Amino acid sequence: QKEVEQNSGPLSVPEGAIASLNCTYSDRGSQSFFWYRQYSGKSPELIMFIYSNGDKEDGRFTAQLNKASQYVSLLIRDSQPSDSATYLCAGGAGNTGKLIFGQGTTLQVKP
Amino acid sequence: EAGVTQFPSHSVIEKGQTVTLRCDPISGHDNLYWYRRVMGKEIKFLLHFVKESKQDESGMPNNRFLAERTGGTYSTLKVQPAELEDSGVYFCASSPPGSYTGELFFGEGSRLTVL
Numbered sequence: 543q544k545e546v547e548q549n550s551g552p553l554s555v556p557e558g559a560i561a562s563l564n565c566t567y568s569d570r571g572s573q574s575f576f577w578y579r580q581y582s583g584k585s586p587e588l589i590m591f592i593y594s595n596g597d598k599e600d601g602r603f604t605a606q607l608n609k610a611s612q613y614v615s616l617l618i619r620d621s622q623p624s625d626s627a628t629y630l631c632a633g634g635a636g637n638t639g640k641l642i643f644g645q646g647t648t649l650q651v652k653p
Numbered sequence: 654e655a656g657v658t659q660f661p662s663h664s665v666i667e668k669g670q671t672v673t674l675r676c677d678p679i680s681g682h683d684n685l686y687w688y689r690r691v692m693g694k695e696i697k698f699l700l701h702f703v704k705e706s707k708q709d710e711s712g713m714p715n716n717r718f719l720a721e722r723t724g725g726t727y728s729t730l731k732v733q734p735a736e737l738e739d740s741g742v743y744f745c746a747s748s749p750p751g752s753y754t755g756e757l758f759f760g761e762g763s764r765l766t767v768l
Contacts, residue, residue, distance in 0.1 A: 546695070576755045585657070585759040586696070586744070630696065634755035639686050639748055640709060641755045643696040 545569050548631050548644035556652055561618040563647050565631030568612065572633035575607055575614045576641065580628045590616060621651040655679070657760035659745050665766045671733040674763045676745030678727070683750040685728050686757060687720060688712075691741040699743075702728060735767045 546567045555561045565575075574593045578586035592598045592605040592614070604617040614633075618625055628648050632641040658677045666672050678685045687699040699718070700710040704725035713720070717736070722728040732739050742764050746757035 574755060578759075583761070585761045587759070588756055591754070591756060632696075632755055637754070638701070638709070639684055639746070639752070639755055639757050640698045640701060640712075641688075641696075641757070642698070643688075645695045 545642045546631055546633050546644040548629075548647045550645055550647060552648040552650050554650045554652060555621050557621060557623060559621050559651075561621045561625065561649055561651070563616040563618070563629050563631075563649065565614040565616075565644055566612055567614065567633050567642075569633065569642065570609075570612070571635055572642070574634045575605070576632045576634065577603075577605060577614075577616045578630040578632060580630060580646070582628075586630055618649075621649075623651050623653050625649060626651045657745055657747050657758050659743075659760040659763045661763055662761065663764040663766070665768065666735055667768055668737055669734045671731065672735055672765060674730045674732075674743050674765070676728045676730070676760060678745070678747030679758055681749065682747035682758070683725070684748040684752060685722060686746040686748075687728070687730055688744040688746065688759075689741050690744070690762075691738070694741075696744065699730075732765070735765070737767050740765055740767045 577590040580586045590605040606615045628646040630646045631644040685702040690696045698712040701708045702722045719731045742762040746759045
């Protein structure tokens with residue numbers, strides 16, 4: 543079993559819709575979770591992080607964490623074609639930059 | 654401010670040859686990480702430097718890989734001798750002093766192809 547699992551997609555949504563990206567993890571020692579966005583051939587870029595159960599909102603992005611269910615999600619409201627990228631979910635132990643990544647979900651936002 | 658830069662962007666070598674990848678972190682970032690993504694797999698941690706010291710090298714696959722960070726600035730990752738399974742994208746990431754979280758700044762990666 544992979545430690546962080548994501549559906550590789552592609553997830554296709556129309557412009558203006560809500561994109562929902564999901565991630566599950568198996569290591570209960572993971573305390574913090576990160577969403578990185580990666581455009582093809584570019585560097586992964588941190589867009590959201592969450593440490594506590596519940597929701598965290600930043601602009602059009604909302605990260606959700608449920609530690610009991612070992613589930614992390616990223617919602618992108620009002621999706622734009624520029625949001626088309628691969629979204630990487632990663633878990634960390636809390637006091638280190640050693641991350642465990644999922645394989646990533648490819649998001650396609652169609653105009 | 655310059656981001657994390659990596660060189661070369663792409664390297665093609667024969668099995669058994671040696672390759673050295675270089676990473677220049679963001680100026681002032683004490684933490685430097687190497688990760689790699691093998692084809693079809695997830696990005697995996699290789700090691701972590703704090704300044705010039707190896708903090709955690711638990712992800713290094715075997716002794717054919719040698720990472721250095723002399724002087725605590727740029728870092729090199731040498732693969733010697735390279736094997737076919739070493740092909741992939743090697744990412745470097747950095748973070749500021751005292752930051753021990755997953756909030757990392759990544760480079761664009763060095764793609765290694767071993768033939």
